[in-house]
Amino acid sequence: MKRNRKLVMAALTLLLLPAAPFLFAGGQQEVEDEKNVIVYNSFLSDPDARVVDEALVEMYQDRNPHVTVVHSIVAHETYKDALPAYLRAENPPDVLTWMAGETMRFYAERDLLLDLTDLWADESWDEDYTEGFRELSSYEGVPYFVPTNYYWWAVYYQKSVFEEHGLEPPETWDEFLEVCETLKANGVTPFTIGTRGRWTAGGWFDILNMRVNGPEFHMSLMDGNESYNDPRVLDVFENYWRPLIDNGYFIDDAAAYSWSEAIPFMTSGEAAMFLMGDFIRDAYPAEYEDDLGFFQFPIIDPNIPVGIDAPTDGFMIPANTRNPELAKDFVAFMGSLEAQEYMAQELGRLGTHSKIDRSILTESQIQGIELVESADVVAQFYGRDTHDEMQDRGYDAFVEFWENTGDAQRILDRLEEDRVRIFQ
Template identity: 35%
Template sequence: MNRPTTESEYLAGLVPASAGRHGFSRRSMLRGSMLAAGIPALLAACGGGGETSGGGGGGSQVTLGSNFSDEVPLKTMKAMVEDAQQKQGISIKLNTVDHTTFQNNINNYLQGSPDDVFSWFAGYRMQFFAAQGLASDISDVWSTVGANYTDAFKKASTGEDGKQYLVPTTYGPWAVFYRKSLWAERGYQAPTTLDEMTALSQQMQADGLVPLAFADKEGWPAMGTFDQLNMRINGYQFHLDLMAGEEAWTDQKVKTVFDTWRGLLPYHQTDSLGRTWQEAASGIVNKTSGMMVIGSFIGQQFEEADQEDIDFFNFPEVDPAIGADAVEAPIDGFMMSKRPRNEEGARKLLEYFGSPEDGVVQTTNDPSGIAANSKSDQGHYTELQKKCAEFVANAASISQFMDRDTRPDFASTVMIPSLQTFISNPADIDGLCNDIENQKKSIFTS
């Protein structure tokens, strides 16, 4: 597609929210490969602890494994659980695990004694576990809630076998976020090219600011910067093919991405490997940093009174021939484990997550997200939410995020340490790319 999609086309599902021209069927290579990572006792026992809401107990309860661990997401999840119990007549035991711990060890969790329902992501990572038989087919749930979603969201929730495995709830774009009041005070203008962004960064440094707030202690935030640069330099389809193992990391195109990023590192916040994304975002909140490449969830770090002071711009164009119409907008949702202890209750809970009411509860309590449910009332949306929804709807191409668009073992065991190595020592790009490619070949041919 060589033009931006209109909002009506996006909502009609004409632009898949997570697949390129090949679709997901090309990824049948996932079968037979598992994520090689250790699992902390906390996650292994995820089904055995947590908070219980409502009446009932034992087999009458539905257990819900959640990575909504930060303050705002946790508050949101508790509100969703309370509303689900009232509307569906079920008792829910909420088991909350730190977001990064949950994400990095999900495979081991699903092979153990997982909760009946668990939070997860649309796209490749969802398909991986569906293909391994680690999640249940919930196509019957979709027969109930499917009318609430566009075709794009259904495609993003569908496995290689054509069955549905996830109920999507919210999504949000990655872009460059900042505080409007700070920019107004300093007279800054949103850049549209990388050269303009570099010049702006230099001005911010002269003004005593950290130009780009940055953190990568958890390993995944830096993936967002790589994704943006790769799509701007090499295009959306090359990016998807690289994530799928179909392009070589030793290609000069990839080296150009790292070389371009290396030129931007002097404007990044230093000591990033010892900082969480929340700590980096505090620089935006406190007006000591000028901007940050991050998802719209940065809004969770702002007080309610400051929500209207958040704004963003699209990551700038690098190559005019490529443009800047590819957007990253990950989709979150919920899945059912392979052998739920309370299957009937689990399906009722998933039906609630697929309801318009859940979309309202979630986006009211956490104004950084957009409801995936097309029938959810948007009357309460903030200006930021409205802008995010329009921004995604007008994108020509939509990616999910590196750790959702590629194999989970490759993302966790190769890309996290590789990007952290680059950040700490960006001098040897050739060696870095050779190392990534060698590991990629081993993983993608297993």
């Protein structure tokens, strides 16, 4: 009997042993968190962006040795799915990367973000950032976001191919069609594209709709205030987009390729142009990069304002962060002129700070800034400007249209049904 009791005691101790760390670990960690630790989760998971992100964290750490930045880089797609959980958690990360505009306002509207009015004032960002960027960072006039970098969408082209056929970057729609026709006549497919990731087709819809119907109508459509089977949208599909596809101005079987798999068509000279964001440089083979130029998408109607897609990324702080002061301090560094100049130099994106020294920028960056500055309206991108679910339906529709150019009316009717349901 006695031995049995001993046995039971021994067994219990053994069972509890592995559990012991549970009892102490929790408390200890909390104390540490309160003090000088900020948790920074980032979606900058591209190889080049990752290096810059880590270097910036290191720069901040060097200056603030008493602070520990727990930095995680999460795969971009995973991050998007995880963000609502980050923001709603009891113990959220203190600093988060995100996208400016509607996608950010969605969370600001739900009171999940920290009001950054004082940070904007303290850092004199109210003066150092243009009105446009302040607007992109605000919900109902209150800034909840700090933009730090952006890039532009444009028509990228192989300079040597244009030279070979005596072509100049086109400025009007007629010149544009002529360039396409000349290239085709010489056995070069005008455009390469890979629509397997769907969003590449969204770039085409954005720019055509903005050129034909104006950015104002486009943004209103993005906000769910116009209908997709409006004759103006149908006009874009039937009279502008459809002829380009039907005339064979795009490579065959576009849906078989991811966007980066569409690059070899350009380097090999089979295709000449690519409507893309400036991140194309990150993937473009180094030996061909000097041959890569870009121009503004041609003007279709000179009487309407010029719109451009220039997606902007930056930082925000969850409303229930445990460490708002330190989080703001970190974001203040990321939004500083110094951090932005570093990023602009290393990554080739554009900084949002208006005092950035242009002499440190490359020729193409300066051309990019001019491109964005010459636009009357800066849009973010289809997927960033409209509702999350609408984006999914829209991308599906664009890719379907690509394969069935005769079905524009039916596809748009269906999109309209989706819009009514999503935005009701």
